Amino acid sequence: MRSFLSGLSGHHQGRRPALLEELRGQTILHTRVAARGTWTVTARGWVLHSRIQQVEGPGRDGIAASAVDLRDPRLVGAALQGAELLPDGQLHLFLQGAEGPLRLSTVPRWQLEGPRGALLRAEERGEISQLPPGPPVHAAPEQLAEHAASARSGIEDRLLAQGRDEWLHPGHVVTVLANAGALEDEEFERRGPVLLARMLARGELRAGFVTAGRFRAWDMPLAEVVEHIGTTWTALGGRTPGPDMIAWFELTRAGREALGPRSELTMPPGMSGYDSPGVVGGFR
Incomplete structure (x- = not known):
């Protein structure tokens, strides 16, 4: 629990590519789950897609973790406060939800898509690639x-x-x-x-x-x-x-x-x- 809470306070030891910094201050708008994986969507149109995502936060027996659900009430409306990218490609997003601090985690492969074609991707072995935002897609x-x-x-x-x-x-x-x-x-x-x-x-x-x-x-x-x-x-x-x-x-x-x-x-x-x-x- 100590490491989880210290992560929420902002003491992240992993890599933080510039695109991850764009998430700070955004809120979670929607989550969906299907055979092809899980999608977490922010209010500014950023999408985290991976095979499975886990959310960890306060529960009846202390800190509990479980898979993200469709329109997950723990996440929808939660505010993103920080992110951590570990050397093996694991991604942690730190949020403040209605019931307290949360950590959303996923392992490679995953990709984070943003406005105007921005992309941050982790491959199976943790290789990271990214593309900066390009020209307008909808409003040229x-x-x-x-x-x-x-x-x-x-x-x-x-x-x-x-x-x-x-x-x-x-x-x-x-x-x-x-x-x-x-x-x-x-x-x-x-x-x-x-x-x-x-x-x-x-x-x-x-x-x-x-x-x-x-x-x-x-x-x-x-x-x-x-x-x-x-x-x-x-x-x-x-x-x-x-x-x-x-x-x-x-x-x-x-x-x-x-x-x-x-x-x-x-x-x-x-x-x-x-x-x-x-x-x-x-x-x-």
Whole structure:
């Protein structure tokens, strides 16, 4: 227990590549477990993927360790305070959870993926490789220009109509895409961020937080907002994003002015989606 607690206090003896330092201060947003391994996702879109991950922290009988679960309540919302990379490639992440200090551990092979293609990887024998962040993936200037010049789709009209009376979150986007016929996780992951990017670039939505019953818009450049949305949605995967994930959205004056009557609003679900990017099926 002594070594565990001393690790949490920041006295780490292992290697700490620069990319690990990017994790400090982030919170855990989601965990998922499948046949191909375990994924731990942060609120800024960093993803730790490995075969199995163990979380160690306070339990009824002192310090207890067990495998990470789906949406693990011990980890979701916990704040990352530090990291330790041992010579054999083992990785420890130190967190502060609701019940006390935690340590998340994994052995090689593992990889940590970050925004704009950043990558830190440990191979079976502990060899470490890393790639620094590259150019924008979701918010290159030409992408933003295309989004700003786009025409609203029927799906986007429906989302605007829903935002007339409530703040929007990614779960609303998942719902309108599902109602328009989206089926596969890859489709939600591809179309969801683009739909939001188009509406943000046209000035119909603003992104921010909802705290204490108030919407607080982010003071960030459009490119940073769009890159964050695309990165974090991809990290979460498919139709997972929901309230308090990624961002909240509020209609702007331009968004409210766009809510005039349009024929698409009266069409059956799915039909107005054919003028939206990444349309379902092989008909376009």
